[in-house]
Amino acid sequence: MTARAPLLQVRGLTHRYGRQVGCRDVSFDLHPGEVLGIVGESGSGKTTLLKCVSGQMQPSEGEVAYRTRDIGTVDVYGMTEARRRMLMRTDWGIVYQNARDGLRMKVSAGANVGERLMAIGDRNYGHIRNEAVDWLERVEMDIGRIDDLPGTFSGGMQQRLQIARNLVTKPRLVFMDEPTSGLDVSVQARLLDLIRGLVGSLGIACVVVTHDLGVVRLLSHRLMVMKGGRVVEQGLTDQVLDDPQHPYTQLLVSSILPV
Amino acid sequence: MTTSLEDGVMMKAEGLAKSFVLHNQGGVRLDVFSGLDLQVSRGECLILAGPSGAGKSSLLRSLYANYKPQAGSVLVRHDDTVVDLCSAEPYEILEVRRRTLGYVSQFLRVIPRVPTIDLVVEPLTVRGVDPAEARERAGTLLARLRIPEALWGLPPATFSGGEQQRVNIAMTFVQDYPILLLDEPTASLDLENRRTVTDLIDEARQRGAAIVGIFHDAEVRAAVGTRSYDLTERKAA
Numbered sequence: 001m002t003a004r005a006p007l008l009q010v011r012g013l014t015h016r017y018g019r020q021v022g023c024r025d026v027s028f029d030l031h032p033g034e035v036l037g038i039v040g041e042s043g044s045g046k047t048t049l050l051k052c053v054s055g056q057m058q059p060s061e062g063e064v065a066y067r068t069r070d071i072g073t074v075d076v077y078g079m080t081e082a083r084r085r086m087l088m089r090t091d092w093g094i095v096y097q098n099a100r101d102g103l104r105m106k107v108s109a110g111a112n113v114g115e116r117l118m119a120i121g122d123r124n125y126g127h128i129r130n131e132a133v134d135w136l137e138r139v140e141m142d143i144g145r146i147d148d149l150p151g152t153f154s155g156g157m158q159q160r161l162q163i164a165r166n167l168v169t170k171p172r173l174v175f176m177d178e179p180t181s182g183l184d185v186s187v188q189a190r191l192l193d194l195i196r197g198l199v200g201s202l203g204i205a206c207v208v209v210t211h212d213l214g215v216v217r218l219l220s221h222r223l224m225v226m227k228g229g230r231v232v233e234q235g236l237t238d239q240v241l242d243d244p245q246h247p248y249t250q251l252l253v254s255s256i257l258p259v
Numbered sequence: 260m261t262t263s264l265e266d267g268v269m270m271k272a273e274g275l276a277k278s279f280v281l282h283n284q285g286g287v288r289l290d291v292f293s294g295l296d297l298q299v300s301r302g303e304c305l306i307l308a309g310p311s312g313a314g315k316s317s318l319l320r321s322l323y324a325n326y327k328p329q330a331g332s333v334l335v336r337h338d339d340t341v342v343d344l345c346s347a348e349p350y351e352i353l354e355v356r357r358r359t360l361g362y363v364s365q366f367l368r369v370i371p372r373v374p375t376i377d378l379v380v381e382p383l384t385v386r387g388v389d390p391a392e393a394r395e396r397a398g399t400l401l402a403r404l405r406i407p408e409a410l411w412g413l414p415p416a417t418f419s420g421g422e423q424q425r426v427n428i429a430m431t432f433v434q435d436y437p438i439l440l441l442d443e444p445t446a447s448l449d450l451e452n453r454r455t456v457t458d459l460i461d462e463a464r465q466r467g468a469a470i471v472g473i474f475h476d477a478e479v480r481a482a483v484g485t486r487s488y489d490l491t492e493r494k495a496a
Contacts, residue, residue, distance in 0.1 A: 004350070031350050189371040196370070200385070218370055222349040236324060236349040243326040247282035254283065 005067060007032050007173060007205050008053070013062035015048050022048030024229040026062070032172065033203040037220030037237060039210060039252070045229035046209045047177060053207060054094055054175040055084050066091075069172070089119050093166030097178035099158030103150045103165065109136065110146040112165050120169055135164040139194060156187035160194070167198060174199070176208045180215060192218050213256060217241060225249045262343070264298075264336055269438050269469035270322065271298040275331035277317050291317045295331070297488055299438075304460065304470040304483050309490035315473045316365075318490065319440050322471060323362045324352050335360060335438065357385065361436035363444045367415060367423040375418075376401070376411040379429045386434065400429045404455060420447045425456075432459050439463060441472035445479050457482045 006029035015022040023045035030036055038046045051057040053064055055076050064076040068091065076084060088094070096102040103112050113132040122128055136143055139160040150158055159179060166174060179195065180188040196219055199206055208219055216223055216237055223241070224234040225248065233246040244250045264271055276293035280286060291314040299305045307315040320326040322333055324344040333344040337359045344352055356362070369378055376397055383393035401411060404425040410418065415426045424447055431439070441460070445453045453476065460483045464470055474480045480487075 034350050193370050193373055221353055235327070236352055238325055239327050242320070243279075245280075245327065250282050 004031050006030060007034075007067050008207075009063075009065040009073075010053055011063045011065075013049065013052055013059050013064065015045075015052050015057070015059045015061075021045075021229045023052070023226070026231055028224065028231075028234070030173075030205050030207065032205055034222060035199060035206040035208065035220045037208050037210065037216030037223045038226060039213060039216055039223065040226035041211065041252075044226040046226050048229075049226070050175055050177055050207060050209045054092065055088050056094075066173075089116065090169055091172050093169070093171040093174040095159070095162050095166055095174065095176040095179050097181055099150065099155070099162050102162045103158065105149065105151050107149070108147045109141070109150060109153070109161055112150060112161060113168050116165055116169050131168055132164075135168050136161075138167075138198070139164045140190075154187075156183050156191060159183065159191055163195065163198070167202070167204075170202070171204060173205045173207075176206060178210050178212075179208065181210070181212065188215075195219060213241060213253065225252065262334070262341055264334055264341055267300040268298050269301055269336050270471070271334045272296060272322065273332050273334070275318075275321060275333065276329045277314070277321050277326060278329055292490065293330070299469045299471055301437075301467045301469055302464055302485075304464050304472065304485045306480055306484040306487040307471065307473050307490060308487045313490040315490055316442055319362075319442050319471065319473060323356070323360065323440050325362075357382075359436065360438045360440070361431040361434070362440045363428055363431045363442060365442050365446065367427040369415065371416060372414050374412050375406065375415050375426055378415070378426065379433050382430060382434055397429070397433055400433050401426075403459075404429055405452060421449065421452065424448060425452060428456060428459070432463070435463070435466065435468070437468060439468050439470045439472075441470065441474075443473050443475060445474060445476055453479060 008030040011027050013026045014024050026049055028036070038049065040046045052059040058077050065073050066076050066087070067073045094102065104115065107115070110129065110132040113135050114128040117128050117131060133143055133146065136146060141157060141160050150161055153161065180191050183191065192215060208216065210216060220237050222235065223237040224231050225240065225246065226232065227248045233240060233244065233249045240249060241253055244253050273296050275295040277291040279289045279291070295318070297305070307318060309315055317326060321328045324333070328345055331345060335342050335344055335355055337355045342351055342355055344355065376394065379397035379401060380393045383396065384390055402408070406422060406425055415423050418426065424444070428444055445456050448456060457479055460470065464483070472483070
């Protein structure tokens with residue numbers, strides 16, 4: 001089997017908040033099209049790790065290297081801020097738990113999607129509009145509401161809009177922080193299936209942070225379990241969930257309430 | 260450690276050991292098996308035998324890399340290469356499962372609210388089969404397994420136990436896996452459906468699949484098995 005070159009390489013990543021440690025000595029590779037789930041309780045360091053890995057917060061120690069389409073592998077925190085922002089706008093996407101962090105609430109749904117295209121230089125209004133319509137359809141939104149403000153949408157629709165806004169530039173890597181947490185269970189299942197379908201058919205690599213083991217079982221290929229800032233166990237998702245080795249993972253898996 | 264397989268051998272376990280340590284129950288250690296060797300070739304159906312609790316399902320799950328063995332290797336012929344599932348990277352294991360290694364579990368576990376037909380179509384479209392052809396093949400198989408067409412558009416959550424099991428079987432048998440692992444696929448089926456599944460298994464073997472299975476029904480064992488492997492004496496002391 002040919003080993004594929006990793007898309008993202010994280011080495012020895014540590015982040016401290018003053019004397020508090022957010023995450024400690026985390027290393028992993030992410031391959032193209034691979035979905036990595038990160039689970040752990042509140043305060044385990046999973047969101048800190050996601051912020052450091054996704055270019056949003058410089059870690060105290062360690063390296064994040066990303067293999068670009070055109071200029072080889074780059075050190076995410078070694079490049080200029082302007083270049084990093086360009087990378088985040090074009091090749092990456094970030095889906096936030098709270099849609100308000102990821103959407104512009106004062107412009108229409110269509111503009112939220114079109115804006116990302118304009119940011120990478122698209123100036124043809126007709127093309128931008130068509131792409132926006134196409135993406136709103138792909139996330140199963142009502143096209144009749146393309147000119148409405150995101151604030152008038154339900155939570156589930158706001159998450160769909162966020163996903164469309166992120167995927168319109170055809171990113172190779174998407175970070176998601178609790179993408180379904182604030183939603184009704186009935187909305188969650190549909191959204192998860194949508195995310196799974198899009199990510200799978202487009203071959204997008206993903207890092208998904210969640211406290212919900214059901215979400216990672218459905219979405220992620222690989223799983224990392226965090227506790228106290230450290231990765232205590234990692235591996236194939238169904239193997240970690242069905243045959244957990246670490247005491248904390250065993251506790252986590254056995255604590256799921258039956259329906 | 261071996262990294263090649265003899266001609267015709269599709270899967271080979273060597274020195275395989277499985278135990279569980281229950282950290283939250285006083286650190287109890289359960290040894291299931293150790294030093295286990297087995298292999299299965301093209302056109303063979305190996306029956307795992309032994310009483311309840313002998314570790315048959317644990318072995319089958321270890322062969323699928325769903326359980327993590329404490330020692331040993333599980334070599335799988337994947338295209339022109341040999342992959343050790345005990346040391347492979349997760350993405351390699353998933354690639355092996357996508358095209359080479361099929362597994363029918365005892366219970367159906369699927370994404371809620373996805374229609375039955377889509378569940379059966381998906382393994383094919385993921386591999387690049389034309390959606391119309393995939394639907395045709397999925398429909399043919401569901402019909403053969405006596406799932407009424409009226410149910411195809413519904414998610415299987417509300418189906419009977421036997422219907423769910425047949426959907427589970429369809430999701431695996433819709434593609435021609437070179438290796439199949441079957442964990443009691445006929446357990447809750449009536450006679451007619453049991454015969455259909457028996458036929459499917461035998462057809463898979465005759466086209467060259469290597470099969471490892473657990474079947475509690477003696478009639479099914481006799482109909483599909485070519486060899487058996489008893490776990491009783493393999494049980495770790």
